[in-house]
Amino acid sequence: MRDLGEQMKRRSPNQNVLFIDWLEHSGSLWILVLDSNSELPTMLKCSLSVDEVVAWKQAWLDAEAGMPSAFEEDDYYDETEPEFSLRSLDGLVSPLEELSKSEDLLIFCPTGVLHSIPLHALWIGSGITVIERHPVIYSASLTVFWQCHRRAALVSDLFSSMSMPWTMAGVFEPGINAFDEVEQDKVYSSISQMAEMFNTERGIGHDVTTSFLSDAIQQSALFHFHGHCILDRKSIADQSLVLAHDRLTMREVFEMKLKAPHITLVACDSASQGITAGDEPLGMVTAFLCAGAGSVLGTLWPTASQTGRYFSEAFYTALASEMKDNVCGAVDLAHITRKAVLSLRQEMDTRQPYHWAAFVLHGSSSFNTRHYKGCQ
Numbered sequence: 001m002r003d004l005g006e007q008m009k010r011r012s013p014n015q016n017v018l019f020i021d022w023l024e025h026s027g028s029l030w031i032l033v034l035d036s037n038s039e040l041p042t043m044l045k046c047s048l049s050v051d052e053v054v055a056w057k058q059a060w061l062d063a064e065a066g067m068p069s070a071f072e073e074d075d076y077y078d079e080t081e082p083e084f085s086l087r088s089l090d091g092l093v094s095p096l097e098e099l100s101k102s103e104d105l106l107i108f109c110p111t112g113v114l115h116s117i118p119l120h121a122l123w124i125g126s127g128i129t130v131i132e133r134h135p136v137i138y139s140a141s142l143t144v145f146w147q148c149h150r151r152a153a154l155v156s157d158l159f160s161s162m163s164m165p166w167t168m169a170g171v172f173e174p175g176i177n178a179f180d181e182v183e184q185d186k187v188y189s190s191i192s193q194m195a196e197m198f199n200t201e202r203g204i205g206h207d208v209t210t211s212f213l214s215d216a217i218q219q220s221a222l223f224h225f226h227g228h229c230i231l232d233r234k235s236i237a238d239q240s241l242v243l244a245h246d247r248l249t250m251r252e253v254f255e256m257k258l259k260a261p262h263i264t265l266v267a268c269d270s271a272s273q274g275i276t277a278g279d280e281p282l283g284m285v286t287a288f289l290c291a292g293a294g295s296v297l298g299t300l301w302p303t304a305s306q307t308g309r310y311f312s313e314a315f316y317t318a319l320a321s322e323m324k325d326n327v328c329g330a331v332d333l334a335h336i337t338r339k340a341v342l343s344l345r346q347e348m349d350t351r352q353p354y355h356w357a358a359f360v361l362h363g364s365s366s367f368n369t370r371h372y373k374g375c376q
Contacts, residue, residue, distance in 0.1 A: 016036060017036040020032070028046070029045075029046040030046065031046055044099075053092075056089060060085050069301065072302075074352070092117070092119060093119055105136075105334060107142070107145055121353045131341055131342065136360075138362050145364075148363035165221070166220055166223075167200060170225070171228070171242065183305050186306075194312065194316050206244045219259075222262050222367075224266070225265050227242055228241070229241055229284065238250070241267060250284055255291070259292065260294035262297070265296065266311065266312055267308075285298055289362065294367070301354075307350055311356075319331060330366050333364075
């Protein structure tokens with residue numbers, strides 16, 4: 001891990017990296033922090049037990065199919081009030097206040113019971129959320145993160161002289177969810193505007209077939225999808241992205257061969273992971289990473305399409321700004337994601353954590369824009 005930390009610091013000399021893991025032992029939770037500058041990790045006991053976290057998830061995140069979770073409707077209190085739901089989980093990250101410095105990059109590797117918990121939305125100090133103090137990346141394990149980082153670097157060097165397309169796609173058609181024609185127009189308009197911003201490929205509605213999607217994902221350096229994701233928690237392997245007349249299944253994604261692209265999935269439950277034996281997540285994020293993605297940005301729980309649009313516009317505006325400052329070079333996706341998340345947090349309509357805390361980045365933080373056709 002020290003070698004990985006040194007490699008990352010060579011790319012970003014002014015940023016320190018902390019690898020954060022949580023361990024379960026005899027019903028207790030322990031936080032393990034490994035500084036990229038250190039040989040040995042620091043381990044501290046969290047103030048919450050496993051049972052307390054399980055009870056919180058059952059009370060706030062679990063919901064019947066088609067029904068909102070209690071967390072979604074938790075607008076009786078402001079997040080600054082002690083009665084707000086997330087305040088009872090702050091003990092999961094509070095040790096980081098003393099073990100980290102502001103702007104350190106945090107790599108979160110949450111254990112089984114902590115999956116789907118918005119750890120970056122918890123308070124690391126009095127009134128300060130983790131994401132305000134730090135850029136954050138989530139990973140199933142340190143090994144997975146190392147593989148993503150190495151893959152992104154190798155592919156960037158291998159295809160440095162090649163122009164690779166960027167693709168923006170959106171599917172918002174009548175189907176399994178309540179249909180809003182006005183929102184459909186806004187989604188497709190947003191996709192077109194983002195494609196025009198970067199002069200990229202685009203596909204909307206009925207044009208986005210499984211063939212289009214498969215080709216675009218496997219050939220693009222950046223792929224964006226706005227739509228719906230079907231998730232049956234009793235059969236996590238059947239997770240799929242909904243198209244106008246078909247679905248792209250998780251099994252089909254596993255069979256793809258990607259060129260370490262960045263993938264953004266603005267789709268309900270796109271980043272939600274089921275847990276299999278050995279505490280290994282299984283879901284769309286895992287599928288894309290196993291297929292060769294360098295990084296995947298998704299949502300922890302179902303989000304409103306409008307919120308997804310707001311996030312996407314903020315994310316790609318921040319990306320365009322970073323590209324302007326780093327002409328045809330590497331940009332930092334963790335910082336860009338953080339900017340987009342915090343922009344939602346500042347708006348009245350999306351200030352509650354249910355909206356802004358849904359968006360999380362997995363994989364490598366480094367994305368090289370040399371493949372962008374404007375740089376060739």
